[in-house]
Amino acid sequence: MAKGPSITNFATGSYKPTPEGQPPLARAADWVNLPDGSKRETNTMPQWAGSCWYYLRYLDPRNAQAFCGPADEQYWMGTNDSSRLKVEGCKLTESNDQLATPGVDLYVGGAEHAVLHLLYARFWHKVLFDLGYVSTAEPFHKLVNQGLILGEDGQKMSKARGNVVNPDDMVNEYGADSLRLYEMFMGPLEMSKPWSTRNVEGVYRFLGKVWRLFVDETSETEFEQSLTAQPDQAAVLLEDISIASAIKDTEPSPAQLKAIHACIKKVTEDLDGLRFNTAISALMIFINEAMTWADKPASVLRDFLVLLHPFAPHLAEELWRKLLAALSTPHCTLTYQPWPRFDPALLVEDTLEIPVQVNGKLRDVIRVLVDASAAEIEATAKASVKVKPFLEGKTIKKVIVVPKKLVNIVAN
Numbered sequence: 001m002a003k004g005p006s007i008t009n010f011a012t013g014s015y016k017p018t019p020e021g022q023p024p025l026a027r028a029a030d031w032v033n034l035p036d037g038s039k040r041e042t043n044t045m046p047q048w049a050g051s052c053w054y055y056l057r058y059l060d061p062r063n064a065q066a067f068c069g070p071a072d073e074q075y076w077m078g079t080n081d082s083s084r085l086k087v088e089g090c091k092l093t094e095s096n097d098q099l100a101t102p103g104v105d106l107y108v109g110g111a112e113h114a115v116l117h118l119l120y121a122r123f124w125h126k127v128l129f130d131l132g133y134v135s136t137a138e139p140f141h142k143l144v145n146q147g148l149i150l151g152e153d154g155q156k157m158s159k160a161r162g163n164v165v166n167p168d169d170m171v172n173e174y175g176a177d178s179l180r181l182y183e184m185f186m187g188p189l190e191m192s193k194p195w196s197t198r199n200v201e202g203v204y205r206f207l208g209k210v211w212r213l214f215v216d217e218t219s220e221t222e223f224e225q226s227l228t229a230q231p232d233q234a235a236v237l238l239e240d241i242s243i244a245s246a247i248k249d250t251e252p253s254p255a256q257l258k259a260i261h262a263c264i265k266k267v268t269e270d271l272d273g274l275r276f277n278t279a280i281s282a283l284m285i286f287i288n289e290a291m292t293w294a295d296k297p298a299s300v301l302r303d304f305l306v307l308l309h310p311f312a313p314h315l316a317e318e319l320w321r322k323l324l325a326a327l328s329t330p331h332c333t334l335t336y337q338p339w340p341r342f343d344p345a346l347l348v349e350d351t352l353e354i355p356v357q358v359n360g361k362l363r364d365v366i367r368v369l370v371d372a373s374a375a376e377i378e379a380t381a382k383a384s385v386k387v388k389p390f391l392e393g394k395t396i397k398k399v400i401v402v403p404k405k406l407v408n409i410v411a412n
Helices: 070-076 113-130 167-174 176-185 197-214 217-229 231-238 254-272 276-290 298-308 313-326 374-383
Strands: 085-088 091-094 351-358 361-369 396-402 406-411
Touching: 167 176, 167 197, 176 197, 176 276, 176 313, 197 276, 197 298, 197 313, 217 231, 254 276, 254 298, 276 298, 298 313, 351 374, 361 374, 374 396, 374 406
Parallel strands: 351 406
Antiparallel strands: 085 091, 351 361, 396 406
16 A cells, blocks of 8 residues: 655645646655656545445455455345255254345445445445346345433533443443343433433343342352452352242243243344333343242243343343253353244134223223123123223113223113
8 A cells, every 4th residue: 555645834835726627746746756657646536445344345345356256245245045045043044934034134324324324335236236246236225223321411411521431331330231131221212312421321231130030049149249249250159040940841821832932923023123111121020020930931032032132131141041051052152042933813802801981981891701691791790890890770771882892881
């Protein structure tokens, strides 16, 4: 790489184009004209030229002959059948899914990138496509503009305002998983949201609840006591924490299957839609229910850890390792586990709630079978402990039953 000329006197206008329209480098005649009679190129590309194709270089970064080899480009950009390969367990297998979407699946960037990168990158990509160097006509399949994380005062973070939050401080205080989880839990990805350190504590407590669901309480207490005496042995002492005895390799109940499959459905759909905050809410709902179970099926908790992994990878991997060890299962990193699929049949409701009104005022909400007849619903409504006091000493004139929606008893 040639070293550029030194500029010693800006007052001469040496940093401006020449009157003939040549670039500023053309003014450095001694640098431009080489001893062998050749001349250096003075038309340099702007810095955006490099950032406009970096996503292609990532596909084949060690190629010394080309920016990207055809085979690697076609594989990663989804125009080759080999891109159907997927990981199952720790092995690469053939996928039955449809061919991947051509191009980069998702482009996430601030709105300020719309011209300075997105537009330029698309122009460069189309030129490369016309020249036959890339196999996709469009570089990016989907665009999402993420919002800003504002300071706790609701304003854009700035050193001048003194409202900057240092991520290192959050990691040191609450851990990397808590910081990661909170940023996704703050609200919709596309919205700008104010930071709240107090709310980081909330997701930290949630991860603590996940930990307590999995580990044996006695061994956890022993760990904390030993850590006080040997603070430099934390990593070694952590190995002595065992999995809770309530976690067993048993068949889950229908209610437990329904809980995990509802969680799988919600998290899967919300991840596809980049609704990270509501996906995390589904994880929290599952944990609250699982904490009440006397017996906790290992198969259900394994699926839960796969769901948790994108949000809190460190905690999920640690619990995954302990769980597999307790079940005497060969260890394989959680990263390569197949994503669980939900069974719609397990999510069908067999009962439903129906509000009961007396003279137009809500008095109770009853639970009946989905296929209950109008007569059965009416009988259940009249038998309600909360409804009876409003019917005593009155004559029932009419009972209106709207199937699966409402019961209204008219009495005077």
